[in-house]
Amino acid sequence: MTVDYTRYDEGRGMNYWEVDPVLRREVERVYSDDEYVWGEDRFDEFGRLVGERVADNSDVIDDNPPELDTYDKEGEVINRVRYHPAQHENDRIAFENGAVADSFRTPPERDEPMPVTHSLAHYYLICYTDIGLACSVSMTGGAALVLEQCDDDGRLDEYFDALTARDLDDLREGAMFLTEIQGGSDVGANETTAVPAEDGDGYRLEGEKWFCSNIDAGVALVLARRPDAPEGTDGLSLFVVPQDDGIRASGDIFYRRLKEKLGTKSVPTGEVELRGVRGYLVGEPERGFKYMTEMLNYERLTNAFGSCGTMARVLLESKVHAADREAFGKVIEEHPLMKKDLVDMTVTHEGATALSFEAADALDAYVRDEDDEAYRAMRVLVPVAKYRTGEDAVEMAAYAMEILGGNGYVEEFPVERLLRDAHVAPIWEGTSNILALDVLRAMQKEAAHNVVLDRIDGYLDGVTTDAAAPLAERVAEERDGLEEAMNEVATTGVEGAQVRAKQLADYIYDVYTAALLVAEAERDARDGDGRKTVVARRFVDQHLGNGRLTDETPLEWFEEIAKYRTVGTDEL
Ligand SMILES: Cc1cc2nc3c(=O)[nH]c(=O)nc-3n(C[C@H](O)[C@H](O)[C@H](O)COP(=O)(O)OP(=O)(O)OC[C@H]3O[C@@H](n4cnc5c(N)ncnc54)[C@H](O)[C@@H]3O)c2cc1C
Numbered sequence: 001m002t003v004d005y006t007r008y009d010e011g012r013g014m015n016y017w018e019v020d021p022v023l024r025r026e027v028e029r030v031y032s033d034d035e036y037v038w039g040e041d042r043f044d045e046f047g048r049l050v051g052e053r054v055a056d057n058s059d060v061i062d063d064n065p066p067e068l069d070t071y072d073k074e075g076e077v078i079n080r081v082r083y084h085p086a087q088h089e090n091d092r093i094a095f096e097n098g099a100v101a102d103s104f105r106t107p108p109e110r111d112e113p114m115p116v117t118h119s120l121a122h123y124y125l126i127c128y129t130d131i132g133l134a135c136s137v138s139m140t141g142g143a144a145l146v147l148e149q150c151d152d153d154g155r156l157d158e159y160f161d162a163l164t165a166r167d168l169d170d171l172r173e174g175a176m177f178l179t180e181i182q183g184g185s186d187v188g189a190n191e192t193t194a195v196p197a198e199d200g201d202g203y204r205l206e207g208e209k210w211f212c213s214n215i216d217a218g219v220a221l222v223l224a225r226r227p228d229a230p231e232g233t234d235g236l237s238l239f240v241v242p243q244d245d246g247i248r249a250s251g252d253i254f255y256r257r258l259k260e261k262l263g264t265k266s267v268p269t270g271e272v273e274l275r276g277v278r279g280y281l282v283g284e285p286e287r288g289f290k291y292m293t294e295m296l297n298y299e300r301l302t303n304a305f306g307s308c309g310t311m312a313r314v315l316l317e318s319k320v321h322a323a324d325r326e327a328f329g330k331v332i333e334e335h336p337l338m339k340k341d342l343v344d345m346t347v348t349h350e351g352a353t354a355l356s357f358e359a360a361d362a363l364d365a366y367v368r369d370e371d372d373e374a375y376r377a378m379r380v381l382v383p384v385a386k387y388r389t390g391e392d393a394v395e396m397a398a399y400a401m402e403i404l405g406g407n408g409y410v411e412e413f414p415v416e417r418l419l420r421d422a423h424v425a426p427i428w429e430g431t432s433n434i435l436a437l438d439v440l441r442a443m444q445k446e447a448a449h450n451v452v453l454d455r456i457d458g459y460l461d462g463v464t465t466d467a468a469a470p471l472a473e474r475v476a477e478e479r480d481g482l483e484e485a486m487n488e489v490a491t492t493g494v495e496g497a498q499v500r501a502k503q504l505a506d507y508i509y510d511v512y513t514a515a516l517l518v519a520e521a522e523r524d525a526r527d528g529d530g531r532k533t534v535v536a537r538r539f540v541d542q543h544l545g546n547g548r549l550t551d552e553t554p555l556e557w558f559e560e561i562a563k564y565r566t567v568g569t570d571e572l
Contacts, residue, residue, distance in 0.1 A: 002565040005323035011316040011414070012055040016128045017047025020312055021564045022350050026357040027121055029520070038110055039118060042098065043125070049093050050125050057086035058130035058266065062417050065265035068258045079248040079255040081216045081268050090133050090266075092168050094126060100141045104148060104164040116145070116298065116367060117360040120305040124353075127309030128316075131421040132266030134309075136173050136214045138302035142295040143174030143221050146238070149367060150283040150291045159219045159240050172218025176295060177209040177241075177272060184211070185434045187223065187289065188232035192274060194224035194239060194281075202280040203239060208273050213428075215255060215270040218243055221295065222279060223288050230286075238288035239279030252277040263420030294367075297378065299429045300386040301363060304356040307386075307393035307425045311349040314400035314418055318342065319562065321404050332403075333562075336555055341403065342562040343554040345396055347538045351513040352389045358516055359385040376451040379442035380508065383435040387502075388509045390425035391432060397422040436501035439508065440489070449486045449508075453479065456512055459519035467533040467572045468522040471540055475514045478544050482511045510543040530567040534560055 003019055017023065027043070028036055064084040072078045098107055099122035102114045119141045126134040144163040147156050162172035183189030192207025205224050212220070220241045229235035247253060256271040283291055319342060322333035332338050359381035365374035397419040401408035408415050426432050442448040456479050463472035489497045489504055517536035524532045534557045541553065559565045 002559065002563045003319075005316075005319045005563070008320045009324075011313060011320050012051060012129075014051045015044065015048040016051045016125050016312070017043045019316065020047075022353050023121065023124060023312070025520075026353050030117055030357050030361040031115070035114060035118070038107075039114065039121075042102075043121065046097050046099075046122060047125055049097065050128055054090050054093055054126065054133070055129040057090045058133065059414070059417070060084060060086045061090070061130070061132075061266040066258070066268040068255055068268065068270065070255055070257075077249060077251055077254065078245075079216070079253065080245075081255075081258075087133075087266060088168075090130065091136070094122070094133060094137050095140075095168055095171055096166055097122070098166060099123070099126070099137050100144060101164050101166040103141065104144050104160075105166075115361075115364040116141075117357065117364050120301055120356075120360050123302045124305040124309040124312070127306035128313040130266055131306055131310065131424065132264035134302065134306050135264060135267040136217070138299055138306075139176060139214050139217065140171075140174040141302070142176065142298045143219055145298050145367065146221060146282065146291055146295045147240075149294050150238075150287075152283060156240055156280060156282065159242065163219055172242075173214055175212060175214040175217035175220040176292070176299075177212045177220050177222045178292065179211040180208060181210040185431060187236070187292075188234075190223050190225065190236060192222065192224040194226050194237060194279060197278060202278050204276045205239060205241065205274040205279045206276055208271065210271055211259070211269060211428075212272045213264075213267050213269040215258070215268050215272065216243060216248070221282070221292070222274070223292060224274075224279070226285055233289040235286060236288040236292075237285045238282040238291045240282060241274075241277055241279045247277065250277075251275065262423055263417065264424050296429060297363060297382050300382050300435070301356070301360050303425055303429050304352075304359065304382075304385040304389040307389035307422070308349065308353045308356050310393045310418055310422050310425070311345075311352060311389075311396045314397045314415055315342075315345050315349055317413075317415055317418075318345065318400045318403040325405070333558075338403075339558045339562070340550060340554040341399070343538065343558060344542060345399070346562050347535055347542060348392055348396065350535055351517060351539050351543075352385075352392055354516045354520065355381065355509065355513045356385045356389060358512075373451055376442075376446050376448040377455060379446050379448045380439055380452050381512070383430070383438040383442070384505050384509050384512075386429065387426075387432045387435040387505055393422045393425050394419070432502065436505045437498060439505050440497055440501050443486065443490060449490075452508060452512060453483055453486075456482075456515045459515040463518060463522045465522055465525040465569070467525050467530060467569060468518055468536070471514075471518045471521065471533070471536055474540055474544065475511065475518055478511045478514070482507050514540050514544055525569050528569055530569040530572045531560055531564070533569075533572055534567060 067082045069080045103119035147160040165171040194203040194205050222239050222241045223236045225235050254273040258270040325332050362374040362378035365371040401415045407413050460472045521532040521536040560567045
């Protein structure tokens with residue numbers, strides 16, 4: 001196969017599932033056969049809807065973002081958010097096509113729900129066009145996951161059912177209100193209180209939340225401290241705060257204002273005062289921070305998948321433009337330096353997508369099968385994937401803007417919005433520094449690095465084909481270097497470990513992703529397909545190289561890498 005980018009004028013009005021062989025390949029890799037057979041047609045339909053309707057609507061919404069009416073004309077508090085009709089259509093497309101529901105409830109023609117990864121793959125497709133829409137979908141899925149995992153006695157079933165409804169009329173979207181003005185990363189600094197309600201029905205919450213995305217969601221998860229609870233994260237409990245028009249107009253909750261944000265304008269993010277609003281305890285008291293981390297693992301993965309979807313779109317825009325625009329007498333994709341740009345962007349996206357699916361597969365095995373090995377792998381892979389894909393998405397969107405030349409900087413072209421949106425990826429759900437520190441915590445508390453090394457070994461051990469074996473040897477050398485680096489960090493003091501944390505996260509990302517791509521190359525090579533070998537080779541050169549100048553791979557293998565042309569193993 002080859003993707004012919006000259007067929008398009010721009011990166012919309014097409015089926016994003018169809019034009020994305022990397023997504024299709026990763027879905028096929030981690031899904032069971034029956035999951036793939038069931039999911040394929042649905043992704044085909046969803047990719048078309050996002051590429052056509054959602055993509056167009058997203059631009060309209062960016063120009064007409066949600067607005068807050070705090071008061072009605074009589075001066076009464078109503079806390080109502082007004083949306084453009086295009087937003088309702090996007091919500092309907094996302095939710096009614098099962099972006100959340102199919103991972104939590106048994107969908108038609110199946111015996112059980114799809115894996116959580118299924119929801120994440122939808123998220124990837126949505127982020128071809130709209131990280132804001134994806135945020136509401138992500139928080140709804142995240143809240144559902146928390147209730148699925150932590151509400152043991154089923155007291156909150158009505159909220160789980162509402163979060164996972166397929167029909168928009170029955171759906172209540174999710175939100176999480178964690179951050180307070182004095183503490184975002186430092187959640188233990190939260191001051192919001194929860195006291196038992198006077199009528200015995202739940203709790204009354206008081207405090208201020210500083211960043212609340214999907215502010216008017218029907219089911220908000222809120223962290224608060226009960227009377228006499230200890231300081232710090234150990235004293236936090238988690239509550240469901242239901243919201244409807246009546247509650248919003250009761251005065252028990254107050255939307256102070258919406259943030260004027262750089263991007264993600266389609267999701268309203270605001271400041272909320274909790275003025276005695278009713279909340280219901282999730283699970284056991286004072287375990288809120290632990291429960292919230294369940295949601296955060298999932299949210300961080302949605303962020304990683306979203307960053308990969310964003311990369312896929314800006315890459316698409318870049319390739320479409322480069323196949324059409326002429327400079328110095330030929331289309332710009334024919335210039336050697338542009339070939340290198342497009343090849344390396346493709347490889348970056350492909351590695352990022354492989355690692356994100358790997359992390360999601362580990363999360364699935366942990367939440368659905370309670371697999372301890374997968375839990376420990378997930379504890380490292382999730383923060384590493386969120387950190388690196390977020391940074392890569394910003395860098396790639398910025399460079400895609402340059403590939404579009406002057407037009408890239410103009411609002412009528414989509415990369416400008418995609419870049420604005422992408423900038424949130426390294427910040428929300430934990431900044432890059434916080435994620436790198438989380439990797440250290442996973443190493444220290446769960447010895448999770450040992451599982452990571454074992455998995456790398458597992459991927460490299462079975463590699464025997466002529467094309468992939470030399471690559472496996474190179475990655476194996478780096479794997480030993482990674483083990484040394486991990487030991488160095490583990491045996492140095494706290495400050496020494498922290499100062500190296502981001503470099504270590506990068507190193508884990510590079511070596512693990514290289515091993516993963518080599519294993520994929522091996523599997524494909526056995527079926528006579530050599531393209532992944534070329535990609536893995538380039539990834540290894542790009543990330544595990546020694547800083548020397550590039551070779552001429554981008555010239556020799558441009559069509560195969562950047563346009564996904566099939567390569568016979570005899571051509572390698
Ligand atoms: C558009 C948007 C939407 C959001 N939506 C929500 C939402 O729905 N719900 C919600 O709860 N929150 C939300 N947030 C808040 C977001 O999660 C926080 O802003 C983020 O976690 C960072 O927290 P902070 O703003 O307090 O920054 P700080 O914690 O003050 O961090 C500032 C800087 O210090 C660094 N830093 C902090 N601690 C350390 C350390 N120990 N070592 C090294 N560096 C450190 C950070 O990496 C960062 O660079 C949203 C934010 C944005 C921008």
